[in-house]
Amino acid sequence: MARIAVATFQHETNTFAPSRASFADFEAGGGWPGFCTGEHVLEAVSGANIPIEGFVRAVSRAGHAVVPLAFANATPSAHVEDVAFERIAGAILAGLRGAGALDALYLDLHGAMVTQSLEDGEGEILSRVREVVGPRVPVVASLDLHANVSATMLAVSDAMVAYRTYPHVDMAETGARAADLVLRMLARGDRPAKAMRSLGFLMPLTSQCTLVEPCASVYAELARADARAGAWLSFATGFPAADVACCGPSVLGMGFDGAALARELDALEAKLASREADFRTEFLPPAEAVRRASAIAARARRPVLLADTQDNPGAGGNGDTTGLLAELLAQRVPSAMLGLLVDAPSARRAHEAGIGAELEFSLGALSGLPGHAPVTGRFRVEALGDGAFTCTGPFYLGSRMALGPMAALRQGGVVVAVASRKVQAADQEMFRHLGLEPARAGIVALKSSVHFRAHFQPIAEEVLVVAAPGPMAADPAALAWRRLRRGMRLGPGGRAF
Numbered sequence: 001m002a003r004i005a006v007a008t009f010q011h012e013t014n015t016f017a018p019s020r021a022s023f024a025d026f027e028a029g030g031g032w033p034g035f036c037t038g039e040h041v042l043e044a045v046s047g048a049n050i051p052i053e054g055f056v057r058a059v060s061r062a063g064h065a066v067v068p069l070a071f072a073n074a075t076p077s078a079h080v081e082d083v084a085f086e087r088i089a090g091a092i093l094a095g096l097r098g099a100g101a102l103d104a105l106y107l108d109l110h111g112a113m114v115t116q117s118l119e120d121g122e123g124e125i126l127s128r129v130r131e132v133v134g135p136r137v138p139v140v141a142s143l144d145l146h147a148n149v150s151a152t153m154l155a156v157s158d159a160m161v162a163y164r165t166y167p168h169v170d171m172a173e174t175g176a177r178a179a180d181l182v183l184r185m186l187a188r189g190d191r192p193a194k195a196m197r198s199l200g201f202l203m204p205l206t207s208q209c210t211l212v213e214p215c216a217s218v219y220a221e222l223a224r225a226d227a228r229a230g231a232w233l234s235f236a237t238g239f240p241a242a243d244v245a246c247c248g249p250s251v252l253g254m255g256f257d258g259a260a261l262a263r264e265l266d267a268l269e270a271k272l273a274s275r276e277a278d279f280r281t282e283f284l285p286p287a288e289a290v291r292r293a294s295a296i297a298a299r300a301r302r303p304v305l306l307a308d309t310q311d312n313p314g315a316g317g318n319g320d321t322t323g324l325l326a327e328l329l330a331q332r333v334p335s336a337m338l339g340l341l342v343d344a345p346s347a348r349r350a351h352e353a354g355i356g357a358e359l360e361f362s363l364g365a366l367s368g369l370p371g372h373a374p375v376t377g378r379f380r381v382e383a384l385g386d387g388a389f390t391c392t393g394p395f396y397l398g399s400r401m402a403l404g405p406m407a408a409l410r411q412g413g414v415v416v417a418v419a420s421r422k423v424q425a426a427d428q429e430m431f432r433h434l435g436l437e438p439a440r441a442g443i444v445a446l447k448s449s450v451h452f453r454a455h456f457q458p459i460a461e462e463v464l465v466v467a468a469p470g471p472m473a474a475d476p477a478a479l480a481w482r483r484l485r486r487g488m489r490l491g492p493g494g495r496a497f
Helices: 023-028 040-045 051-061 082-097 121-133 151-156 171-188 215-229 258-274 286-297 323-330 344-353 453-459
Strands: 003-010 065-073 104-109 139-143 159-162 193-198 231-236 250-255 304-308 336-342 358-363 375-385 388-390 400-402 406-411 414-419 443-446 462-466
Touching (some): 023 082, 040 051, 082 121, 104 121, 121 139, 139 171, 159 250, 171 231, 215 258, 286 323, 286 443, 344 375
Parallel strands (some): 139 159
Antiparallel strands (some): 193 250
């Protein structure tokens, strides 16, 4: 029986976002379990669709012992504060030092963490754990599909595997794939060959969705290439809002046949290069998006979805911009829901007033972003909630939300779902908690880029991507890059940095 240590340390860093990640943000969890250590980790992650749970389940079924070290995950934001990074990294390292003899170490990482002082958070944590466990113990990591994979990450780890779906419905499955790699290494007594190819252009988040082209066919080919090479291949599309040298997509792989691995990586790199233009995406301004959605909704039986992608909390937004809400109200849409608008003071005021109260609100725009203003007006308090519920959709499946006081506020045909803590609007239970049924609305506006599709697309007539003002630029070329590596194209077919 092998003894395998496990830990999670995840953060997706948008270096252009308005708010940093403090240790308190990791304690809150942002839709995932809060920071914990030791045996509390296994209880916290049980039943959730997250990589560490899939890994633990797989190795436990195989009869091996799991040594839990720590779990830390915070909602995407700007840089992780140094004190938070050091405290969490310190907990992982302390757990490792006290774990006794180990046969392997698994880390559930994101791959796009930037701290106040470090461009490559994952490269740093992998380097530190390697110093503790030494060269003999295999170190394997799972990565988010949006990982910006660095040369250090590849060099210091023995193997890495990334998600293959966006929305990320295969997170636990990816943990199980990492477990397969670990167990194969332990059985063989050696390490796989590993290699990576970096691509030369940034991909907008919305074009990385695996439910549509071009990614649908690319990931299907990835699975076939796995089988041909007997390898573990990954296509990390990159997180295109991290101003660091390693930002960008890559194909990487691990396999015990190095020649076959190289052939498949070369073929995947060539395929992606030939399809660069296919990764372009249409972004609609708010007025046009609402007009188009209203026209479709007038003849449809299912709601039209509007993705408020530039204020996506899953990409560093704070969920408090009001450009799309203002447009829905201005055009007097007869049936619409918008969520989640993060505004704790307004939620608290609604609770104080009670259901049925009508009063003046000043909604949103709490982040202090230049050019942003709240939506002011008279709203009726339709429903109230405590923000505590369990998600049922494929992405957040099993996650126990703790969003603080929530309220449904109505003006005319538009209902706003207000929360006190930020989280990406990717599960219908976020609305149902307030008695709102998304399938009954004409338009549903969601502060999300792609993850919402896992639970909402099955009820949708059509999906439109909206570029309302917000901190997460839908077009990477709109960002003020400084540290990106020279020559990287700022979008498919775009200008070189």
